Amino acid sequence: MSYEGLDASRAQRTLTGGTRLLLALHLDGPLFVGLCLVGAVGTIIVFSASGRSFGFLEAQLMRFGLGLIAMILLAQVPPRLIRAATPWAFLLGLILLVLVMITGDIAMGAQRWLDLGFVRFQPSEMMKLAVPLACAWYLHERPLPPSPLSLLVLFLAIGVPTLLIAEQPDLGTSLLVASSGAMVLLLAGLQMRYIVAVIALLVPTALVAWQFLLHDYQKQRVLTFLDPQSDPLGSGYHIIQSQIAIGSGGVFGKGYLNGSQAQLEFLPERSTDFIFAVIGEEWGLIGLITVIVLYMFVIGRALYMAATAQDTFARLAAGSLSLTFCVYVFVNTGMVTGLLPVVGVPLPFVSYGGTAMVTLMAGFGILMSLCAKRKLVSR
């Protein structure tokens, strides 16, 4: 037994019951508490945003509970197994994405779902985890920073699923998938010259995308973002109403269940993508800063766990998952406050809705499996 192991076993004897349980379940205490706090905020505000619907409340609690269970179960999987399963999961996800393109159900004008008979499944959600894991898996055995050849392989591994998802069309998810892959590259020590080159290339790429790739509704979102008043009843309505909600909340807010924008249903999608505005209206600046600080704590803790992980795969995968979570938070809050154009990205663990919640929880489960075992298992 190594010194480290001895140290851990001695520490264990002095621990309280709860902490010991967390350790036995391979869960990280601070991260676990942080996630539960965010989930609690979400559940409370969903009740208000839904017009005091107990149905919404129950469903949200149920999903959060299911997500927690998924997280705890995944945390029990040995890291080696996760790494071994990664390439297969990635391939399966790719195949399913192609299948969706060919046969998928068309819901709300977009083709995202695969009907498996008993359940409808969204392969793009799976790719949010599979892409960063696959990139980390590829770099695990290879020296870092990555060689040009490795970069080319990774570029394809990120680019192909991103394009497939963007074509569904689901711009929000494709951006998240692309950024989760990009995070791996950045954390792997991608050389400065590449970063500069990519940023330099982004401008012409954006122009090409605007011309050929983006759907009309996506262009409209960007145009409306630049000038919401140009379409006050159409897509600009979201942006205007959400800023009214936040702005009129002031420093202290109008009080729980008292936000007129939310309760009078002026604010669209108030229990899903725009729930951040409901928090702003009812709990004011203080509430919003509290929520943001909570998120920062969760992200910071996850990043710390990644940095102290044992191997390259764990570090890169965990680091990418925590930074992607940060992208979620930033894109959603940025869009609700009018800093960014409207893309369909939910506020993690707070927005009403199932799929993203489960994916995110699964991500944290994997993160805990990869990083939280250190204290119990010696090398």
Next chain:
Amino acid sequence: MSSSSRIKDHHTEQRLFEQRAIVAAILMVVALGAVIIRLVWLQVVQYDYFVELSQGNRIKIEPIPPNRGLILDRNGLPLATNAPSYQLELTREQVEDIDATLAGLSQLGLVATADIVELKKDIRSRRSFDAVPVKLQLTEEELAIFAARRHQFPGVEIRPRLTRYYPLADTGVHAIGYVGAISEDDKKRLNLDEYAGTTLTGKSGVERAYEDQLHGRTGYQQLLVNAQGRSVERIGTETATLERQEPLAGNDLYLTIDQRVQRAAEEALRGQRASVVAIDPNNGDVIAFVSTPGFDPNLFARGLTRPEYLALTEDPRRPMYDRALRGVYPPGSTVKPLMALAALEYGIVGPHETRFCRGQYRMPGVRRPWRDWKPGGHGSVDMRKALATSCDVYFYDIANLMGIDRIHDYLAQFGLGKATGIDISGERDGLLPSTEWKRTAFKRPEAKMWFPGDTVSVGIGQGYMTATPLQLAHATATLAARGKRFKPRLVRAIRDAATGETREIPPAPLPDAKTKDPGAWEYAVGGMYDVANASYGSARAAAAGTLYKMAGKSGTAQVFTVAANERMRKASELAEHLRDHALFVAFAPVDAPKLAVAVIVENAPAGGSGFAAPIARRVLDVYLLTPEQLAEQDAKRKPVPALPSPGNTE
């Protein structure tokens, strides 16, 4: 691989990662810090501005649903109206104990015990100040029961609303259609902005086809509301001038249906699976549109319970099935007048040329003969007599001589094989076969071939040929009008709710059915006249004593093939679902036709002229005679045996 030349340096990599992680953390703080700065801008600096904007959002718009347009028969008698009904509504925040309240209501029989769990879920999913319906359409009795105990149920109230009401219940239900709760499918079809506050929409028949006429325009009123969404008089010192836009009722529809005729036909068909369509040959007006059994459309407006719905959809007699529009049947001998016209047109046979009928028809090279319905045969028959006696052999012969494609081309002029285009949806095409059709309809090469024997059966309206009752009535009307055709229609006028003006819809002519010799019509019509009037006419019993000149043609559609050596005669000896369908087409008066009728009775207890002809007669009587004449005739015919003459079931 180039990377294999380099060695993995775990320590450096870890340091690299940590550096990058720190950069990422800083970036996160910067990004989320930007959001916080933005929030300060919105919530502190711009606070007053946004508060003012949100104050403007204190007026809520509440929709006021319009009254649905009425549906009237051709003489203005109401077929679908709006009647007040009462529903029981519960408001969560005013009820102290929801469980006790629901239990109390279920004790009174106002709420089904089985529904309580669902109801509770529904109530809890709504906002606390929303009134949630717990029981739709209270009966007088239920109303009284609740009214007496109202004080025991604070927060539960009776609310009146308008719902669709069909005063004649199942009369004309397949023409009028019905309304039901807006479904997910309907939501894709309807402009939902126009349906705010509306719960019912047309599901079939005229109710569906004329939905945009009947619906009307939704009105709205502005309400001053507080943060909970409750309507209030004032908020603080703030009052507002509130606008109200009255809804505009839907337009009223005048149908072409004459409810007297409709009811007479339904009466005559009671207990049968059957259909009657009656059309005015002069304009295509559908005077009667019957498919029995029917159902009570009021059930759908009220909201069906699941057992009620299952009882309707799983009834083997299929009451929801519109036989007039969607039932396809072999037309049987009713097609013979058209066949005769076609033969004249192609010069196959002269009108006075005779054929000798020995009771069977043989084709060279075919062992099996085609049998006439009359075993001994009809002897020498010309065209009129062949029609009057419904001689099969005559028509086997002319059909064979014409060939299927010529038959197809001529009969297509009468609207067979193609939907007539009536103004409600769901109509079937029927089938007017041709060599081209058989080539494309079958997969196996040997089945694609059209045989002359196939044509022979089509000569008497059997084989591949099928038509809907609507198509038969349309073809009969075309014959009655000597080739003039109109698209059948159920709506003849629309009364505009806004102006009060009634706009007649002009009849829609279709391309005429043509004959080279204008006199040819009279041979076909003459044969049909003889059917009803000659001493050897197959329907003389049913047509006896008419006060107008009637023409008709009976038909029998075989449901299964009887062994070739013995044609079953006694329908009563067969299991019901194996019995033949009885058909009859008729029009009157012969020289200036006012009504054409087609009757089909599925698996009838007797044949076309025995069972279907009296029904057609009844429809013609009710439409053409004055009420006095009708009463007088009914009195005379009271002890009517009206049995089919033996030996003539055709």
